[in-house]
Amino acid sequence: MTPSEDEILDIELQEDFLKQNRELAERVRETLDKHNVLAIDVMGSIGSGKTCLIERLTEKLSKKYKIGMIGGDVATTIDTERVARYGAKVVQINTGSECHLDANLVLKAIDKLNLNEIDLLFIENVGNLICPADYPLGAHKRIVVISVTEGPYSVIKHPLIFKEASVCVINKIDLAEYMNVDPEKLAKDAKKINPNIKTVLTCCKDGRGIDELIEALEL
Amino acid sequence: MHEFSMTMNLIRYLIELVRNKNARKISEVYIEIGKLTHLNPEQISFLYNTVSSNYPELSDSKLYISRKDAKIRCRECNYTGPLPSDDELPLLIFQCPKCGSGDIEVLEGNEFLVKRVKLVIS
Numbered sequence: 508m509t510p511s512e513d514e515i516l517d518i519e520l521q522e523d524f525l526k527q528n529r530e531l532a533e534r535v536r537e538t539l540d541k542h543n544v545l546a547i548d549v550m551g552s553i554g555s556g557k558t559c560l561i562e563r564l565t566e567k568l569s570k571k572y573k574i575g576m577i578g579g580d581v582a583t584t585i586d587t588e589r590v591a592r593y594g595a596k597v598v599q600i601n602t603g604s605e606c607h608l609d610a611n612l613v614l615k616a617i618d619k620l621n622l623n624e625i626d627l628l629f630i631e632n633v634g635n636l637i638c639p640a641d642y643p644l645g646a647h648k649r650i651v652v653i654s655v656t657e658g659p660y661s662v663i664k665h666p667l668i669f670k671e672a673s674v675c676v677i678n679k680i681d682l683a684e685y686m687n688v689d690p691e692k693l694a695k696d697a698k699k700i701n702p703n704i705k706t707v708l709t710c711c712k713d714g715r716g717i718d719e720l721i722e723a724l725e726l
Numbered sequence: 727m728h729e730f731s732m733t734m735n736l737i738r739y740l741i742e743l744v745r746n747k748n749a750r751k752i753s754e755v756y757i758e759i760g761k762l763t764h765l766n767p768e769q770i771s772f773l774y775n776t777v778s779s780n781y782p783e784l785s786d787s788k789l790y791i792s793r794k795d796a797k798i799r800c801r802e803c804n805y806t807g808p809l810p811s812d813d814e815l816p817l818l819i820f821q822c823p824k825c826g827s828g829d830i831e832v833l834e835g836n837e838f839l840v841k842r843v844k845l846v847i848s
Binding site: 512513514515516517518519520521522523524525526529605606607637638640641666667670699700701702703704 | 728731732735736739747749750753760762763764765819820821826827828829836837838839840841842843844845846847848
């Protein structure tokens with residue numbers, strides 16, 4: 508058969524693969540709203556102190572809210588075990604290979620939680636300042652956690668995630684002078700990318716800044 | 727960074743499309759990637775060429791990639807249009823170019839879009 512005998516079917520499409528995630532995120536949001544659960548997507552770099560921050564928040568807020576936590580990691584259940592010690596209901600997601608959570612994984616995870624027993628849900632994303640920005644999860648707020656130990660350029664090198672977040676936490680301020688990193692400069696960089704972002708300086712180890720964070724999150 | 731999983735989604739989608747349309751194979755694929763995604767067109771192209779060669783339905787196909795600019799709407803002054811880039815930042819600065827407000831809504835730029843496919847039927 509010669510190529511000229513081939514019939515060509517030329518079709519126009521509008522198939523957006525990232526939209527599929529956004530639609531699932533809307534379903535997550537609807538499910539959460541139906542059960543009056545407020546969800547916060549905690550994004551941030553590896554080792555920046557996301558789990559420690561959730562521990563401090565759970566400690567401070569467990570009288571006011573019934574707290575749940577979904578932990579996302581490539582492997583292990585270390586983080587959810589840590590937060591469970593503070594009385595939170597937890598579900599671990601192990602992504603195996605993916606470097607971010609997506610709405611589909613969160614939809615499955617919230618199915619494992621009894622949402623009637625929760626009114627505040629922390630979703631700890633996989634440590635990564637890149638991919639999570641492209642995958643909204645349906646949470647009501649997105650926050651991004653970095654720490655001074657990642658050096659002075661972690662904000663300007665990852666602008667998109669700071670655009671996505673409403674609060675930026677700059678952690679480990681107790682180590683700032685040893686690192687020769689100015690946390691205020693990191694906060695300024697975040698504000699430059701996203702003028703609406705609220706910035707909070709914390710030391711999750713001793714609890715400094717946690718009250719300010721609770722205020723910034725309007726909790 | 728999630729170029730591999732996106733490329734695999736695309737390949738699975740195209741193979742399904744060949745079946746649904748009773749086609750023999752695909753000759754051309756046109757996709758558009760929004761500038762606000764973290765998807766690198768060169769990596770997508772490399773992965774597509776590498777993986778598609780394993781599938782007879784796709785092995786002769788050619789992938790064309792174009793970029794889609796970021797488009798925003800300002801909730802303060804109602805400006806609707808492109809988001810200019812800033813010299814000091816490697817990417818884009820997220821405020822209204824007209825009034826400077828940060829209260830903006832992204833209308834375009836978040837896509838990984840399949841726009842057009844040419845299938846061979848015989």
